[in-house]
Amino acid sequence: MRVSSDMGDESVPARITLLLKQTPPVPVEAESINPESVTAKGRREIEDLPLWVGNSQERVGDYFRVEVEETEGRRDEDNDRLATLLLVGDLSRFKRLGWGMSRGEMLIQGTVGPHAGAFMRGGTLVIQGQAGDWLGAHMEGGKILVQGSAGNFVGAAYRGYKTGMKGGTIIIRDGAGQMLGARMRRGVIAVGGDCGDFAGFGMAAGTVVVGGTPGLWVGARMKRGTIILLQPGELLPTFYFDCTFAPLFWRLLYNYLHQEGFSLPPSCREMNFKRFSGDANEEGKGEILVCPSLD
Amino acid sequence: MRLNDVAIEDTFAEAFTMYGARVIITAINEKWANHAALAATGFATSIIGCGVEAGIEGPALSTPDSRPGVACLFFTTSKEDMEKQLLNRIGQAIMTTPTSACYDGLSQDYGQQEQPAAKLKLGSKLRFFGDGYQSSKVINGRRFWRIPVMEGEFLVQEEFTVVKGVGGGNFLILAETAAAALAAAEAAVEAIRAVPGVILPFPGGVVRSGSQVGSRYKFLKASTNVAFCPTLRGIAAKTMLPPGVNAVLEIVIDGLTPDAVAEAMRVGIRAACLKGVRSISAGNYGGRLGKHLFPLRQIVQ
Secondary structure (H helix, E strand, O other), X not given: OEEOOOOOOOOOOEEEEEEEOOOOOOOEEOOOOOHHHHOOOOHHHHHOOEEEEOOEEEEHHHHEEEEEEEOOOEEOOOOOEEOEEEEEOOEOOEEOOOOOOOOOEEEEEOOEOOOOOOOOOOXXXXXXXXXXXXXXXOOOOOEEEEXXXXXXXXXXXXXXXXXXXXXXXXXXXXXXXXXXXXXXXEEEEEEOOOEOOOXXXXXXXXXXXXXXXXXXXXXXXXXXXXXXXXXXXXXXXXXXXXXXXXXXXXXXXXXXXXXXXOOOOHHHHHOOEEEEEEOOOOOOOEEEEEXXXXX | OEEOOEEEOOOEEEEEEEEEEEEEEEOOOHHHHHHHHHHXXXXXXXXXXXXXXXXXXXXXXXXXXXXXXXXXXXXEOOHHHHHHHHXXXXXXXXXXXXXXXXXXXXXXXXXXXXXXXXXXXXXXXHHHHHOOOOEEEEEOOEEEEEEEEOOEEEEEEOEEEEEEEEXXXXXXXXXXXXXXXXXXXXHXXXXXXXXXXXXXXXXXXXXXXXXXXXXXXXXXXXXXXXXXXXHHOOOOOOOOOOOOOOEEEEEEEEEOOHHHHHHHHHHHHXXXXXXXXXXEEOOOOOOOOOOEEEEHHHHHO
């Protein structure tokens, strides 16, 4: 491995590190920062990527120190060269990091602002810190791993849209805010800790797993899909008890989540759930699976 | 060439390209996985009369749901036949078995390395049994259908991989007595069971009524292998039986790859060279019809 002084060598994948130099005074629209936009670029090109800071356009280089390292690197399924992007610092004022990324790996060491990974289509976004609101909103594919907690509207639909997350996986080690997975259509969201009110609001399909205590109104207006509560919570009266059983798909989902680093006790894989159908105010084909206890 | 004082004839087995699929059946324990597997692979000895050749490959080493599982292989002459057979057999034999689930056993092996011959969307057809209450889950990029049944749910993968395999690998055990032929055949079957990627579709892995192409009757495509029938040695126009041979049994092998079939033939022939066996031969059509030829002497070396 060697550090490139200027232009990146196009024949060699690179690890690109953006170290925060100064915290911006106002929120920054940072959708230009994702693995695809920095791949095969030299340091100066990356520094020149635009950032909207408030109402003025500035450069990545104004806020980050850029390091480009040539590595053995990784190649994606099409055997394309891919840069691995590492961001370091408190990025809570940076919005839309990893916005729409479709491949590659982006690792953030620090807290991120809202809309991280929104419209993401592939690749992996790892956040070693707290995530803001609208994490993975409208996500279509790929993985988001948060080693902390996330804000409201994880995987949800933006105002005026009927469908939120349509694919991919979001794993949050700690808790999440309100409207977790609201209006999601496909994909998996797993939260290790507690979550706020209205988890799975208006879900059309997909799976939400909540390891901690859920807030109120879980699954309100859900049409289809699955909410798995590993701790008992208060359910709406529009959810009807069906049976106690051990759904087989949970074993597959457990194995997958375990493989992705979502920590659950081994005994969890084979446990029984109480199944409730609802929301009866909608089609009623959704389900909430409640684990009686995790002892 | 002789092996353990048994003559290995200078001939070859002639096999054909068939379409193969591996189905992993899981259940609460091995007993119920085996019940489902036996039913699903039942009456599937020969493509001539059954439309499919199938068998139990062995215990599944790892299963998607981490429960005990059995791997079954199915072979047909067309992708359409495969879909028809698997739909019937999964629907009638596996779904009906308590606690069972059913997964594609080839997606991992062949998904990335080799272009499969086809991907059959079986789960999305079987789902209609759910009468509108079925639902699906996409887990790690694969879709599974949950079909409500009286005992809970039947889980079946949506897509099943079909690859080009080999059907009709074989060898013949020519023995002094029927008992000696059976003992040798059983030893061969036991040895072949350890080879992955192959099945022996006939009962117990052994067939006694090997066939020849055609017959004197217009309505019959295949008939008894006259040249290897001991009771016809004196009257048949042509016999392939050496002196002292009074019984012949055949081992038929279907496999996912030519290498797997060759390996099964190798270990099977070596295990079958027991006392009372005079020679090992193989069935072929002169090498003109089958794509895969397995010369016996080359294989056992």
